[in-house]
Amino acid sequence: MNTLVTLLLQRIRRDRLQLLIWIFGIALLALFSVSAVEKTYGDPAGRQNILQLAVANPSILMLRGTPEGGGLDQFVFFEIFTFIAVLAGLMNTFLSVRHSRAEEESGRAELLAATPAGRTLPTVATIVFGALVNVVNGLFVALAFIAGGLDAKGSFVAGCATAAVGLTFLAVGLFAAQLMRTSRGANGVAAAAVTAAYVIRGIGDALGTPSADHLHMTVAWWSWISPIGWGQQTLAYDANTLTPLLLNLALTAAFLSLVFVLQAQRDSGASLLAGRLGRVAARNSLSSSLGLAWRLQWPTVVGWCVGSAFGGLLTGSLAHAVAGAATADPTVEKVMEGLIPGGTGSLVQLFISAIFVMVGVLAAACATQVIIRMRQEEVAGTAEQVLATRVSRARWLIGYLTVGTVSIVLVLLSGAAASGLSAVAVGDTSARIGDSFAAAAAQLPAALLYLSVLALVFVALPGWTVGLGWTLLGLGTVFGLFGGLVGMPEWIRDISPFTHSPVPIGTSTDWSGGVWMLCIAVVVAILATVGMKRRELNTA
Amino acid sequence: MNTVIEAHGLEKRYGRVRALDGLDLSVDAGEVHGFLGPNGAGKSTTILVLLGLARASGGNATVFGQDPWNDAVELHKRIAYVPGDVSLWPNLSGGEAIDLLSRLRGGTDDKAAYAERKARLIEVFQLDPSKKGRSYSKGNRQKVALVAAFASPADVYILDEPTSGLDPLMEGVFNQEIRRAASLGSTILLSSHILSEVEQLCDRVTIIRAGKTVETGTLAELRHLTRTEVSFARNGLTEADIARIPSVHDLALVNGRARFTVDSDKISSLLPALTELDVKGLRVAPPSLEELFLRHYGDELNPAEASLARSPSRKARRREAAKVASLR
Numbered sequence: 001m002n003t004l005v006t007l008l009l010q011r012i013r014r015d016r017l018q019l020l021i022w023i024f025g026i027a028l029l030a031l032f033s034v035s036a037v038e039k040t041y042g043d044p045a046g047r048q049n050i051l052q053l054a055v056a057n058p059s060i061l062m063l064r065g066t067p068e069g070g071g072l073d074q075f076v077f078f079e080i081f082t083f084i085a086v087l088a089g090l091m092n093t094f095l096s097v098r099h100s101r102a103e104e105e106s107g108r109a110e111l112l113a114a115t116p117a118g119r120t121l122p123t124v125a126t127i128v129f130g131a132l133v134n135v136v137n138g139l140f141v142a143l144a145f146i147a148g149g150l151d152a153k154g155s156f157v158a159g160c161a162t163a164a165v166g167l168t169f170l171a172v173g174l175f176a177a178q179l180m181r182t183s184r185g186a187n188g189v190a191a192a193a194v195t196a197a198y199v200i201r202g203i204g205d206a207l208g209t210p211s212a213d214h215l216h217m218t219v220a221w222w223s224w225i226s227p228i229g230w231g232q233q234t235l236a237y238d239a240n241t242l243t244p245l246l247l248n249l250a251l252t253a254a255f256l257s258l259v260f261v262l263q264a265q266r267d268s269g270a271s272l273l274a275g276r277l278g279r280v281a282a283r284n285s286l287s288s289s290l291g292l293a294w295r296l297q298w299p300t301v302v303g304w305c306v307g308s309a310f311g312g313l314l315t316g317s318l319a320h321a322v323a324g325a326a327t328a329d330p331t332v333e334k335v336m337e338g339l340i341p342g343g344t345g346s347l348v349q350l351f352i353s354a355i356f357v358m359v360g361v362l363a364a365a366c367a368t369q370v371i372i373r374m375r376q377e378e379v380a381g382t383a384e385q386v387l388a389t390r391v392s393r394a395r396w397l398i399g400y401l402t403v404g405t406v407s408i409v410l411v412l413l414s415g416a417a418a419s420g421l422s423a424v425a426v427g428d429t430s431a432r433i434g435d436s437f438a439a440a441a442a443q444l445p446a447a448l449l450y451l452s453v454l455a456l457v458f459v460a461l462p463g464w465t466v467g468l469g470w471t472l473l474g475l476g477t478v479f480g481l482f483g484g485l486v487g488m489p490e491w492i493r494d495i496s497p498f499t500h501s502p503v504p505i506g507t508s509t510d511w512s513g514g515v516w517m518l519c520i521a522v523v524v525a526i527l528a529t530v531g532m533k534r535r536e537l538n539t540a
Numbered sequence: 541m542n543t544v545i546e547a548h549g550l551e552k553r554y555g556r557v558r559a560l561d562g563l564d565l566s567v568d569a570g571e572v573h574g575f576l577g578p579n580g581a582g583k584s585t586t587i588l589v590l591l592g593l594a595r596a597s598g599g600n601a602t603v604f605g606q607d608p609w610n611d612a613v614e615l616h617k618r619i620a621y622v623p624g625d626v627s628l629w630p631n632l633s634g635g636e637a638i639d640l641l642s643r644l645r646g647g648t649d650d651k652a653a654y655a656e657r658k659a660r661l662i663e664v665f666q667l668d669p670s671k672k673g674r675s676y677s678k679g680n681r682q683k684v685a686l687v688a689a690f691a692s693p694a695d696v697y698i699l700d701e702p703t704s705g706l707d708p709l710m711e712g713v714f715n716q717e718i719r720r721a722a723s724l725g726s727t728i729l730l731s732s733h734i735l736s737e738v739e740q741l742c743d744r745v746t747i748i749r750a751g752k753t754v755e756t757g758t759l760a761e762l763r764h765l766t767r768t769e770v771s772f773a774r775n776g777l778t779e780a781d782i783a784r785i786p787s788v789h790d791l792a793l794v795n796g797r798a799r800f801t802v803d804s805d806k807i808s809s810l811l812p813a814l815t816e817l818d819v820k821g822l823r824v825a826p827p828s829l830e831e832l833f834l835r836h837y838g839d840e841l842n843p844a845e846a847s848l849a850r851s852p853s854r855k856a857r858r859r860e861a862a863k864v865a866s867l868r
């Protein structure tokens with residue numbers, strides 16, 4: 001018992017800061033969403049309008065969940081619970097892998113196993129610790145909703161649902177740690193499980209049948225095979241039933257038994273699935289520094305493309321809804337005009353442009369990561385080996401610039417394609433496809449500017465690449481996207497490249513900002529390449 | 541004889557640190573040249589300058605008569621390099637890394653010959669090429685880089701402390717590969733901080749300290765540096781007892797313990813005398829560079845240099861930087 005307490009305290013000491021951030025972050029999200037809903041949809045009639053649009057729109061249902069009543073409380077739960085559940089799930093998978101597979105991988109677990117703690121007790125300690133964390137997290141979520149002014153009983157149910165979903169993914173994480181040999185692999189599998197749970201309930205929600213009043217929905221069976229779906233089915237603030245959470249507890253118990261069985265049967269450090277082996281020989285594509293840069297970067301690029309496609313999907317299907325909402329509520333139009341200054345097109349076109357500025361930010365973020373990867377290669381020492389071959393420094397840099405450009409184009413294209421297709425799918429005219437691609441093209445210059453400016457930073461101030469890269473992107477986003485909303489002065493907004501992106505709406509699109517940025521990007525990229533010829537390797 | 545690598549008064553400053561401070565180095569075509577110095581002496585820095593990855597602050601260096609900074613790509617066609625502390629790509633298998641580096645070096649034009657060399661090297665170094673980079677130990681990462689280096693023929697091999705992570709068995713394999721490459725006419729620059737390691741392989745050695753060359757010559761010329769150190773204890777030991785032992789140098793008698801040096805090839809002639817004396821606590825050790833400096837240059841490393849020698853290695857600094865980077 002004493003040993004268990006020691007192990008428990010050790011876990012608390014090690015994780016306290018990290019978990020505080022997670023838990024406070026989740027609680028703040030809950031609190032913030034209440035005030036946001038109050039501000040945006042405070043008026044019951046408007047709320048009902050939106051909900052009636054939502055039940056008819058599969059992509060909203062997929063993303064958020066199903067509405068269960070038109071009250072403010074129910075609206076908040078509909079809007080935010082699935083996000084909270086995903087965050088709680090990820091917090092738990094990271095936690096359980098950190099204290100299981102990561103420990104084994106580092107060899108620390110073996111040290112512990114040799115002490116009286118043995119092999120099972122650390123796992124028990126992790127489970128107890130995780131359970132405590134979930135209770136605290138659930139409590140904070142409930143308190144945040146109550147503090148926001150929602151019904152106490154419903155808030156308690158929502159907190160319980162959060163804790164139960166979290167607990168399930170604690171067990172999933174521990175199970176993944178038994179399967180995989182590396183903590184990276186275990187984290188990947190467990191996070192994929194969280195994503196799958198979210199997507200599966202999304203399918204069930206999207207395929208659900210709306211009630212006669214269009215304020216409730218009966219979900220399809222898919223939602224009943226997802227731990228997050230069970231959390232939603234507590235119908236907090238509506239029916240307030242805790243019974244679906246028994247499914248969470250049962251699944252948790254099942255995974256935990258599997259964990260103990262597997263752990264008793266295997267050697268320390270071993271895993272159910274052997275570590276993934278690589279190819280014995282390289283493919284033909286891996287024969288240049290460009291090929292290498294692409295090989296290192298493509299998984300990340302795919303990630304950004306998926307994000308951008310999600311954004312696009314939303315745009316295409318929401319544009320329709322926005323048009324409807326705007327006729328009902330003139331404030332929507334105001335918000336839109338704040339987002340996109342100087343636009344003259346229809347509201348739907350404005351909306352598409354506004355969302356595509358965000359897709360542009362995603363593309364710029366993807367480019368930022370490409371340059372950061374180059375810096376990481378330099379610091380790790382792998383670049384040294386590449387540059388000791390026939391690859392010149394300039395060619396090495398150009399390889400990354402090429403990968404960066406291709407990535408930007410791919411991210412923009414996947415956003416445009418998803419947006420165009422989803423618009424047509426919800427019955428918009430096919431002209432929307434053209435609008436989407438034009439909006440995506442308009443974002444190309446700003447993203448390219450980010451790519452080449454950061455490349456120049458990498459050449460001139462290598463040690464600053466990572467820090468400055470994200471800072472520049474963050475500032476540009478805040479100034480360019482939200483500057484208009486919060487009334488920042490014109491000159492501050494003008495600092496951001498995104499402010500100068502063309503707004504391809506109507507007949508009189510002004511492309512000059514884009515052309516200028518394109519020219520600057522090219523000049524800066526040339527400067528970076530020339531500078532690279534004169535720069536030493538810098539590993540410090 | 542042609543000189544392949546030539547450096548005169550080479551200087552390299554990193555801020556206020558003088559990593560190289562007037563270093564001279566000359567390596568002839570076809571020789572195996574040992575490049576020796578304690579940690580922090582400037583071996584890796586010299587190599588980076590010779591590869592054109594760092595730019596000298598003063599002095600001059602040439603490889604095949606060309607300037608490594610300006611003609612780097614041209615030169616790299618003829619050079620194979622193994623860094624001091626090999627890092628690999630976490631996601632690429634060892635086999636992929638070997639293929640990639642060989643292709644970038646241009647050594648795979650003759651596909652069949654390359655495949656054969658690669659297979660043979662993987663076999664002799666007992667490397668598992670299917671493991672991912674992140675799961676190799678230091679020694680295995682080193683093997684990957686060595687296989688990649690030897691898998692494509694090069695005119696010069698520049699190897700920075702290549703055996704530091706290898707076990708003795710693999711050191712034997714490594715020595716064989718060096719001899720094989722040398723017999724094919726390649727020039728080899730082999731850095732190390734352990735004298736005995738290069739002794740068996742090298743035709744000539746250059747010894748540096750604190751960025752300066754202190755000795756250079758053939759092993760025969762440096763014989764006085766490479767004597768083995770012998771020490772033992774025996775009650776009532778006198779100078780006369782030791783006088784009976786043949787070929788003793790640098791004798792010292794302290795607290796009944798004798799300490800002296802012997803030419804390394806004369807050790808066996810020592811043994812009968814030692815048996816006769818019935819010595820206890822016999823210790824026979826090749827001289828370390830540190831002892832050698834102590835003995836021949838009459839001084840301890842001065843405090844500033846000692847702290848330099850202990851200052852974190854390039855790799856350790858890199859690790860720090862990587863950590864910082866990942867935190868951001």
Ligand SMILES: Nc1ncnc2c1ncn2[C@@H]1O[C@H](COP(=O)(O)OP(=O)(O)O)[C@@H](O)[C@H]1O
Nearest residue numbers: 554557559579580581582583584585848851854
């Ligand atoms: N990039 C760098 N920045 C600052 N100091 C460096 C850098 N590279 C090497 N040094 C310093 O130069 C000296 C020589 O280092 P190095 O060439 O790595 O020695 P060796 O390879 O002989 O151990 C050391 O004092 C080291 O700390």
Ligand SMILES: [Mg+2]
Nearest residue numbers: 583584624700
């Ligand atoms: Mg070194």
